[in-house]
Amino acid sequence: MNPFVYRDNLLHAEKVSCAELAEAYGTPCYVYSKAAIQDRYHAFADALQGWPTKICYSVKANSSLAVLNLLAQLGAGFDIVSAGELERVVRAGGDAGKIVFSGVAKRADEIRRALLAGIYCFNIESRAELERMESIAREMDIPANVSLRVNPDVDPNTHPYISTGLKENKFGVSIEQARELYRQVADSRYLHATGVDCHIGSQLLDLAPFQFCFEKIFELVDWLDEQGVRLQHVDVGGGLGIPYAHADQVPDPVQYARVIAPFMQGRQLELVVEPGRAIVGNAGLLLCRVEYLKNSAGRNFALVDAAMNDFLRPSLYSAWHQISAVHREDGDEVLYDVAGPVCESADLLGCQRSLCIREGSLLAIHDAGAYGFVMASNYNSRMRPAEVLVDGEQAWLVRKRESIEQLFADEVIPD
Numbered sequence: 001m002n003p004f005v006y007r008d009n010l011l012h013a014e015k016v017s018c019a020e021l022a023e024a025y026g027t028p029c030y031v032y033s034k035a036a037i038q039d040r041y042h043a044f045a046d047a048l049q050g051w052p053t054k055i056c057y058s059v060k061a062n063s064s065l066a067v068l069n070l071l072a073q074l075g076a077g078f079d080i081v082s083a084g085e086l087e088r089v090v091r092a093g094g095d096a097g098k099i100v101f102s103g104v105a106k107r108a109d110e111i112r113r114a115l116l117a118g119i120y121c122f123n124i125e126s127r128a129e130l131e132r133m134e135s136i137a138r139e140m141d142i143p144a145n146v147s148l149r150v151n152p153d154v155d156p157n158t159h160p161y162i163s164t165g166l167k168e169n170k171f172g173v174s175i176e177q178a179r180e181l182y183r184q185v186a187d188s189r190y191l192h193a194t195g196v197d198c199h200i201g202s203q204l205l206d207l208a209p210f211q212f213c214f215e216k217i218f219e220l221v222d223w224l225d226e227q228g229v230r231l232q233h234v235d236v237g238g239g240l241g242i243p244y245a246h247a248d249q250v251p252d253p254v255q256y257a258r259v260i261a262p263f264m265q266g267r268q269l270e271l272v273v274e275p276g277r278a279i280v281g282n283a284g285l286l287l288c289r290v291e292y293l294k295n296s297a298g299r300n301f302a303l304v305d306a307a308m309n310d311f312l313r314p315s316l317y318s319a320w321h322q323i324s325a326v327h328r329e330d331g332d333e334v335l336y337d338v339a340g341p342v343c344e345s346a347d348l349l350g351c352q353r354s355l356c357i358r359e360g361s362l363l364a365i366h367d368a369g370a371y372g373f374v375m376a377s378n379y380n381s382r383m384r385p386a387e388v389l390v391d392g393e394q395a396w397l398v399r400k401r402e403s404i405e406q407l408f409a410d411e412v413i414p415d
């Protein structure tokens with residue numbers, strides 16, 4: 001489903017006009033659709049219903065308490081990468097017993113907090129981390145469920161910054177090392193080898209790398225089984241891509257499930273998946289307003305009130321996001337580079353976009369529900385944007401725009 005459609009040439013989020021949202025909450029402003037998030041969660045749940053499954057939503061994609069609460073109500077588990085994300089899940093009403101904790105450099109205090117919270121499993125990424133895990137579990141006298149994150153050395157054919165399953169990446173351990181480490185786990189009274197996991201990258205548009213990765217992972221599961229190590233679950237990570245342009249062909253959860261199916265056939269294993277982008281990416285947009293139109297050396301710029309600090313993906317990954325005028329008008333379209341006010345040439349939200357706009361026009365930057373607000377910063381002392389969750393005809397301000405007071409509330413000037 002696409003919750004963002006034009007009615008009478010005016011862009012709507014579900015049943016609410018984006019112009020009204022901009023009026024009520026100001027710009028820049030992230031807008032999320034509750035129905036779209038629910039729809040995508042159900043698409044995964046339905047596609048994977050053939051097996052006992054935990055859908056552990058990857059919190060880093062969009063960690064708004066409102067979004068986490070919605071997913072918790074739908075029965076989701078959560079994939080976290082920090083103590084901050086753990087606290088968010090708990091505050092949002094999520095079940096700690098359905099949390100998996102990923103990340104290459106978990107601090108001791110983060111491990112302690114997660115052990116106390118009773119999370120489902122720690123995804124371990126190195127021998128050093130395994131040793132720290134064991135000594136903390138021993139010291140606290142709380143046994144820990146662990147899974148080794150295996151790096152299958154597969155090229156996911158995605159942007160280098162979001163590919164994580166190549167042997168030169170910092171993530172996970174090799175299959176060979178995993179075999180050794182599972183022995184170490186078997187010898188510990190404080191560690192239980194609950195599962196195995198992997199995550200090879202993000203925005204995968206092709207299922208072949210998943211297939212290759214699953215072959216390696218399940219081979220390891222079989223080998224462990226022969227050694228008498230019986231795992232409870234296999235965690236296949238996240239990474240399923242989403243369409244950003246109309247022409248993008250992306251696999252859906254049903255096709256994804258078909259790749260998993262032969263591997264799960266006849267096994268007494270629970271499946272864990274960690275989708276982030278695929279659940280929230282298409283469910284959000286960023287509203288902004290044109291401040292000025294400018295022509296410089298033959299190039300037209302639309303200078304808007306959103307910038308790379310609000311939405312980093314175009315600058316960081318050269319990501320392409322559709323940009324459209326909230327009011328669709330009949331008139332001549334002009335090619336614009338859409339840029340923000342931040343003092344960096346990288347502060348471009350989109351290049352060479354055909355738009356019919358004027359000063360004051362509202363623009364929507366589409367598919368900004370994942371890796372949007374979560375990457376926002378205060379660079380240039382800009383306040384982070386508001387976030388709104390739309391549910392049918394209702395809009396909830398789920399995060400107020402930051403205030404000037406908040407901007408330096410924790411700073412001191414020495415006497």
Ligand SMILES: *Cc1c(COP(=O)(O)O)cnc(C)c1O
Pocket residue numbers: 058060061079102103199201202203237238239240274275276277278370
């Ligand atoms: C980022 C991440 C995910 C989610 O990735 P998406 O591409 O958003 O689905 C899942 N698992 C781990 C370990 C991650 O780091």
